[in-house]
Amino acid sequence: MSVMAMEDTEVQEPWLTLGGHKVISRLIVGIEQYSSPAMVRQVLETTGSQIFITTVDLETDRPSLLLSDLADELPMDQYLWIGTTSFARSAESAVRTAYVLRDRYGIEILKLDIRDDENRPDNKATVEVAAKLIEEGITLLPFILPDVADAQALAGLGCVALRIMASPVASGRGLPEPEEIRRVIENVDLPIVVEGGIGTARHVVLAMEIGAAAVLVNAALVQARQPLVMAAAMKSAVVAGRLAYLAGSMPGDEVPSAPTMKVS
Amino acid sequence: MSVMAMEDTEVQEPWLTLGGHKVISRLIVGIEQYSSPAMVRQVLETTGSQIFITTVDLETDRPSLLLSDLADELPMDQYLWIGTTSFARSAESAVRTAYVLRDRYGIEILKLDIRDDENRPDNKATVEVAAKLIEEGITLLPFILPDVADAQALAGLGCVALRIMASPVASGRGLPEPEEIRRVIENVDLPIVVEGGIGTARHVVLAMEIGAAAVLVNAALVQARQPLVMAAAMKSAVVAGRLAYLAGSMPGDEVPSAPTMKVS
Numbered sequence: 001m002s003v004m005a006m007e008d009t010e011v012q013e014p015w016l017t018l019g020g021h022k023v024i025s026r027l028i029v030g031i032e033q034y035s036s037p038a039m040v041r042q043v044l045e046t047t048g049s050q051i052f053i054t055t056v057d058l059e060t061d062r063p064s065l066l067l068s069d070l071a072d073e074l075p076m077d078q079y080l081w082i083g084t085t086s087f088a089r090s091a092e093s094a095v096r097t098a099y100v101l102r103d104r105y106g107i108e109i110l111k112l113d114i115r116d117d118e119n120r121p122d123n124k125a126t127v128e129v130a131a132k133l134i135e136e137g138i139t140l141l142p143f144i145l146p147d148v149a150d151a152q153a154l155a156g157l158g159c160v161a162l163r164i165m166a167s168p169v170a171s172g173r174g175l176p177e178p179e180e181i182r183r184v185i186e187n188v189d190l191p192i193v194v195e196g197g198i199g200t201a202r203h204v205v206l207a208m209e210i211g212a213a214a215v216l217v218n219a220a221l222v223q224a225r226q227p228l229v230m231a232a233a234m235k236s237a238v239v240a241g242r243l244a245y246l247a248g249s250m251p252g253d254e255v256p257s258a259p260t261m262k263v264s
Numbered sequence: 265m266s267v268m269a270m271e272d273t274e275v276q277e278p279w280l281t282l283g284g285h286k287v288i289s290r291l292i293v294g295i296e297q298y299s300s301p302a303m304v305r306q307v308l309e310t311t312g313s314q315i316f317i318t319t320v321d322l323e324t325d326r327p328s329l330l331l332s333d334l335a336d337e338l339p340m341d342q343y344l345w346i347g348t349t350s351f352a353r354s355a356e357s358a359v360r361t362a363y364v365l366r367d368r369y370g371i372e373i374l375k376l377d378i379r380d381d382e383n384r385p386d387n388k389a390t391v392e393v394a395a396k397l398i399e400e401g402i403t404l405l406p407f408i409l410p411d412v413a414d415a416q417a418l419a420g421l422g423c424v425a426l427r428i429m430a431s432p433v434a435s436g437r438g439l440p441e442p443e444e445i446r447r448v449i450e451n452v453d454l455p456i457v458v459e460g461g462i463g464t465a466r467h468v469v470l471a472m473e474i475g476a477a478a479v480l481v482n483a484a485l486v487q488a489r490q491p492l493v494m495a496a497a498m499k500s501a502v503v504a505g506r507l508a509y510l511a512g513s514m515p516g517d518e519v520p521s522a523p524t525m526k527v528s
Contacts, residue, residue, distance in 0.1 A: 172514040200513035201504040202473055205466040225512030233507035236500045240465040243497035248489030249464035250436040 015213040021080035026238040030218030041073040046231040052079035086113040091125045112142040123150040146180040151188045167197025170219040174203035182210040201237040208241025279477040285344035290502040294482030305337040310495040316343035350377040355389045376406040387414040410444040415452045429460040434483040436463025446474040465501040472505025
């Protein structure tokens with residue numbers, strides 16, 4: 001296959017088809033930390049991300065930015081809208097957030113986060129809540145610590161993708177244990193998004209090189225000295241990592257590529 | 265500065281101006297292992313590299329590929345031609361190779377390699393030979409182990425760039441000691457090319473993130489299952505790493521970015 005053909009097929013192929021959207025970009029960005037709709041637009045345009053993550057404040061019953069302000073900036077129907085419960089600090093408030101997002105905003109695709117007191121994913125609670133929400137017809141992309149059994153349980157429940165924590169959220173520590181994540185990737189038949197602790201471009205590339213379907217970044221952009229330049233870096237990084245994974249890197253590498261080609 | 269402006273200026277700015285060429289691409293590829301001129305063309309085109317590395321066999325007095333065959337494939341005057349002594353196994357044969365490249369082929373820019381019995385750069389011999397060749401008007405980009413004093417000595421002699429070994433040539437082990445290389449980058453006022461042991465895209469990104477001006481790859485492409493796909497990966501990787509370096513990554517990263525902006 002020629003390189004052009006490779007770029008046209010493998011890199012341009014959707015890794016997720018959901019809600020009428022074919023998601024080709026393998027970069028997902030958290031946008032709830034930006035207070036300006038113009039900045040949200042710039043981040044989404046620069047990264048090329050096709051997913052719009054939104055949430056709702058349970059106290060005020062309002063989303064993170066006014067939708068009317070965003071609509072002035074962005075062709076909002078071109079994005080796959082996903083709700084998030086990442087601000088919920090209990091299973092109960094995550095479930096309530098899910099209901100508000102569905103009932104008030106019609107968002108039935110959920111980036112489910114149930115975190116413990118240390119802001120780490122609570123795998124056990126996540127599996128329990130996932131069962132309940134999926135039963136009610138909500139589509140889930142839950143966030144868990146890398147654990148093959150829990151990941152397989154969530155796949156069995158019908159999640160459409162899994163988000164696996166690389167290192168603590170906003171730590172910038174990257175993937176200290178890439179083998180743990182690779183084990184999940186190789187043993188679960190779902191697209192795996194690597195998320196949490198992604199601090200810079202090489203972390204993104206490593207995640208993609210071990211076979212991740214996509215990477216979610218957030219603090220890496222917000223905390224960079226120049227967020228939009230880092231956004232551009234991340235856009236190139238997912239492509240570099242994906243192509244390297246498909247190319248199959250040479251032996252001798254401390255984290256060798258998967259032995260066989262796998263389109264996730 | 266907007267991202268577009270950043271991409272137009274910082275990423276599009278030459279890091280090396282030499283022999284009438286402005287070298288903007290930060291990826292250099294070894295091409296002497298390819299036996300087909302068409303493959304050389306595809307590798308150069310896919311990576312976007314602007315440098316053509318050639319050598320001459322001292323036994324047969326011929327370059328690695330017939331120039332007439334290459335000229336059918338490539339607009340050869342669009343490349344910066346650099347000779348290499350990487351096959352020389354002594355200081356004496358490196359010097360002889362340099363003279364043959366200059367006298368027979370008019371190549372006066374040299375990717376000087378003097379390696380020891382274990383195929384590692386011999387810093388001491390390199391500094392000695394560099395002094396002699398520069399005195400004769402030859403332009404040098406020597407290859408050394410990361411050593412600040414030796415790098416400063418070569419800068420003092422008038423080298424135009426330095427190539428610093430990341431890990432043994434063709435090992436694919438990447439940059440096991442990035443701090444050593446960063447110390448050279450921060451203490452020598454020359455473009456630093458990271459070379460040797462680059463096995464996959466994340467190694468390229470790491471090299472660029474610590475402030476390298478460029479990266480040289482060779483075995484990473486030759487030994488990949490799909491060399492041209494890896495070539496495309498590497499092209500995106502230098503851009504990702506350069507932009508991440510310019511963006512300034514967040515704290516918490518185990519190899520933090522340089523504290524101040526530096527255009528090398």
